Amino acid sequence: MRLALYVTCLVDLMRPSIGFASLRLLENLGCEVVVPPGQTCCGQPAWSAGNRDLAGDLARQAIAGLESYDYVVIPSGSCADHIRNAYPQLLTADPAWAARAQAVAGRTYELSSFLNEVLKPESLPGEFSGSVTYHDSCKGLRGLGIKQQPRALLARVRGLSLAEMKDCEECCGFGGAFAVRFGDISTAIVDRKCESIAAVGADAVVGGDLGCLLNIEGRLRRRGDLRTQVLHLAEVLAGPEPR
Amino acid sequence: MHSQAMFFRARAAAQVGNKGLQKALEKAKPLFVGKRAKGIAGLADDGLDFTELRAACTAIRRRVVDDLDVWLEIFEERARAGGAEVLWARDGDEICRQVIDIAQRHGVSKVVKSKSMLSEEAGLNEALSAAGIQPVETDLGEYIVQLAGEAPSHIIAPAIHKTLGEVEALFAEHHGRPGQARTAADIPLLAAEARAVLRQHFLSAEMGISGANFLIAESGSAALVTNEGNGRMVTTLPKVHVVITGIEKIVPTLENFATLMRLLPRSATGQSISNYVSLLTGTRGADETEGPEKTVFILVDNGRAALAGSDFADMLRCIRCGACMNHCPVYFSLGGHAYGWVYPGPMGSVLTPLYTGIENALDLPHASTGCNQCGSVCPVNIPLPALMHRLREIQHERALRPWRERFALRAWGWLAARPGLYRLLTRLTARYLCWLADDSGRIRVLGLAPGWTDERDLPAPLGKTFHELYAARKRA
Numbered sequence: 001m002r003l004a005l006y007v008t009c010l011v012d013l014m015r016p017s018i019g020f021a022s023l024r025l026l027e028n029l030g031c032e033v034v035v036p037p038g039q040t041c042c043g044q045p046a047w048s049a050g051n052r053d054l055a056g057d058l059a060r061q062a063i064a065g066l067e068s069y070d071y072v073v074i075p076s077g078s079c080a081d082h083i084r085n086a087y088p089q090l091l092t093a094d095p096a097w098a099a100r101a102q103a104v105a106g107r108t109y110e111l112s113s114f115l116n117e118v119l120k121p122e123s124l125p126g127e128f129s130g131s132v133t134y135h136d137s138c139k140g141l142r143g144l145g146i147k148q149q150p151r152a153l154l155a156r157v158r159g160l161s162l163a164e165m166k167d168c169e170e171c172c173g174f175g176g177a178f179a180v181r182f183g184d185i186s187t188a189i190v191d192r193k194c195e196s197i198a199a200v201g202a203d204a205v206v207g208g209d210l211g212c213l214l215n216i217e218g219r220l221r222r223r224g225d226l227r228t229q230v231l232h233l234a235e236v237l238a239g240p241e242p243r
Numbered sequence: 244m245h246s247q248a249m250f251f252r253a254r255a256a257a258q259v260g261n262k263g264l265q266k267a268l269e270k271a272k273p274l275f276v277g278k279r280a281k282g283i284a285g286l287a288d289d290g291l292d293f294t295e296l297r298a299a300c301t302a303i304r305r306r307v308v309d310d311l312d313v314w315l316e317i318f319e320e321r322a323r324a325g326g327a328e329v330l331w332a333r334d335g336d337e338i339c340r341q342v343i344d345i346a347q348r349h350g351v352s353k354v355v356k357s358k359s360m361l362s363e364e365a366g367l368n369e370a371l372s373a374a375g376i377q378p379v380e381t382d383l384g385e386y387i388v389q390l391a392g393e394a395p396s397h398i399i400a401p402a403i404h405k406t407l408g409e410v411e412a413l414f415a416e417h418h419g420r421p422g423q424a425r426t427a428a429d430i431p432l433l434a435a436e437a438r439a440v441l442r443q444h445f446l447s448a449e450m451g452i453s454g455a456n457f458l459i460a461e462s463g464s465a466a467l468v469t470n471e472g473n474g475r476m477v478t479t480l481p482k483v484h485v486v487i488t489g490i491e492k493i494v495p496t497l498e499n500f501a502t503l504m505r506l507l508p509r510s511a512t513g514q515s516i517s518n519y520v521s522l523l524t525g526t527r528g529a530d531e532t533e534g535p536e537k538t539v540f541i542l543v544d545n546g547r548a549a550l551a552g553s554d555f556a557d558m559l560r561c562i563r564c565g566a567c568m569n570h571c572p573v574y575f576s577l578g579g580h581a582y583g584w585v586y587p588g589p590m591g592s593v594l595t596p597l598y599t600g601i602e603n604a605l606d607l608p609h610a611s612t613g614c615n616q617c618g619s620v621c622p623v624n625i626p627l628p629a630l631m632h633r634l635r636e637i638q639h640e641r642a643l644r645p646w647r648e649r650f651a652l653r654a655w656g657w658l659a660a661r662p663g664l665y666r667l668l669t670r671l672t673a674r675y676l677c678w679l680a681d682d683s684g685r686i687r688v689l690g691l692a693p694g695w696t697d698e699r700d701l702p703a704p705l706g707k708t709f710h711e712l713y714a715a716r717k718r719a
Binding site: 007009011012013014015016019020035037038039040041043045046047048049050051052054057058061138139142143169170171173174175176177178179180181182183184185186187188189190192214215217218219221222226230 | 252255256259265572573576577609610611612613614615616618619632634635636637638639640644648652653655656658659660662665669672673676683685692693694695696697698699700701702704705707708709710712713
């Protein structure tokens with residue numbers, strides 16, 4: 001099985017460790033992982049801004065780079081949702097690309113759903129001593145139905161206990177450009193998330209989307225919480241980088 | 244009602260900082276969410292399945308919207324057969340003219356009103372007052388906001404933004420009594436006080452104005468779903484009853500109405516059925532002792548007909564339950580007034596631009612995180628985020644976004660389509676962001692995106708991009 005790891009533009013720029021954790025994890029579980037060169041961004045920001053032409057151009061670029069692999073795995077529910085659900089409708093009227101968009105969409109998986117539904121590993125390399133609480137990212141949850149997958153995986157990490165926070169399915173207030181365009185509203189929303197996190201008192205909050213994690217961590221730190229770790233699921237499942 | 248939606252950003256900023264409002268919203272949110280969840284879970288007790296019921300409700304509403312003109316003609320004919328008059332209004336001004344004309348012909352000096360969002364669209368209360376006719380809102384929440392000189396901030400809980408203390412102060416002032424310290428235990432006393440005042444208005448008003456939750460085509464009836472009973476008095480005590488409602492509110496049959504009633508109260512308040520469900524058909528019969536002598540339906544377009552057959556036709560299915568705003572993180576950070584027109588929350592972010600002009604409400608379709616909590620609870624499957632998205636596309640097509648935003652997007656897109664150049668720039672950006680960070684790896688001030696760092700840190704990257712590190716690893 002030859003799979004493409006699509007690391008996402010946010011992981012590339014802001015936290016490469018998530019990309020390497022995903023890579024390590026998938027290789028550890030026996031996959032042949034390729035990071036296709038030439039990947040930039042899936043185009044979701046253009047799509048969200050209403051720029052259909054630009055979103056279409058970036059979709060074609062991504063499809064061309066990803067279509068020769070058995071699977072495309074993405075450590076992000078948001079980007080995976082965009083490729084799976086937006087690409088086919090974005091390119092539906094383009095006869096040269098509609099079928100290619102469908103094909104790539106069908107082979108694209110968010111990391112936790114790929115592990116749970118396709119790979120089904122017997123054991124996971126990660127270890128974590130302490131409690132974690134899982135934040136359900138909106139696009140993964142409501143766009144791709146990702147709910148039990150990350151929890152099933154976390155339950156198998158040695159030393160880890162899962163503590164559910166109140167309203168774990170509620171949006172954290174990130175929303176891409178929304179967080180910058182309406183910073184005050186976004187802060188009001190993430191404050192409620194921070195309160196839920198504080199109330200559950202876990203050692204770490206874990207999620208599957210770096211956008212949400214940057215938002216949550218940024219607000220937690222500004223509120224003075226320097227203790228709660230904010231981790232991507234891949235980082236927890238993959239375990240530490242070998243020296 | 245004159246739209247203030249173009250001032251969304253400033254209004255939102257004021258509401259985020261409004262402590263009293265935030266307290267009121269904080270209290271209301273878990274009630275709304277919890278009650279709906281319980282109501283939907285309760286469907287199983289009646290052997291019903293939410294997904295199936297939702298599909299059935301969606302199909303009923305879609306059938307109407309697909310052939311709206313036909314259903315309206317059937318309704319008009321049946322309503323007339325029942326003795327009602329049927330008028331058509333193109334917009335809010337026409338509603339006001341028609342209502343004032345009816346009032347003047349019947350010598351009306353006071354009107355009692357049960358909740359009607361259409362009357363808010365029309366700014367009817369102001370028009371009535373200007374014509375020397377006193378409008379009295381009788382829904383308790385709507386009565387409170389009328390006393391305060393405000394508009395409703397929620398479609399089913401108009402005074403949700405008010406605290407107990409604010410209501411007490413309003414009642415003391417308007418009911419001419421000294422103010423008192425109040426606790427939640429006094430709420431029934433305040434309700435009784437309003438009831439006593441309103442009772443006099445019910446008995447003295449010559450005309451009642453209500454909305455309608457649905458219009459039943461097969462019987463020519465208006466269906467009214469309420470919890471306070473004021474709706475029944477508004478529609479039966481005065482000699483004239485005017486129903487003002489949107490043309491999309493039609494339901495073909497009573498059977499269909501019963502199906503929709505499985506989900507409407509549950510989605511709104513979590514109730515399996517509301518305290519009152521009224522079916523109002525025609526005028527008082529010769530052998531009857533109750534009901535109005537004259538019933539008039541005013542069926543309003545105000546932008547609706549243009550949505551039929553358009554990219555936004557799905558929105559016409561809306562049954563005004565309020566579940567979308569009750570589950571919206573943005574709504575519960577702002578309350579309804581920030582949205583600047585009649586309908587707040589996700590439904591408002593779609594309807595306000597469509598009914599008042601896309602260029603007059605540019606922020607609203609963007610005032611969403613795209614979380615789809617609204618779409619996932621909508622009882623008639625309206626894809627609210629997709630409709631907001633379509634409005635964003637139209638803004639883009641018409642070049643309505645600020646030039647800086649358009650330029651930034653174009654520059655970023657140009658770069659993202661050139662991976663080599665993109666790599667170079669992200670490498671520089673990673674270094675720059677790393678340089679901006681303090682010792683604990685946090686960026687406190689980011690000039691490029693002050694909206695982010697005003698109240699949040701930005702966890703900084705370590706200085707090298709993934710692709711840079713990966714390439715180095717491959718070489719090694």
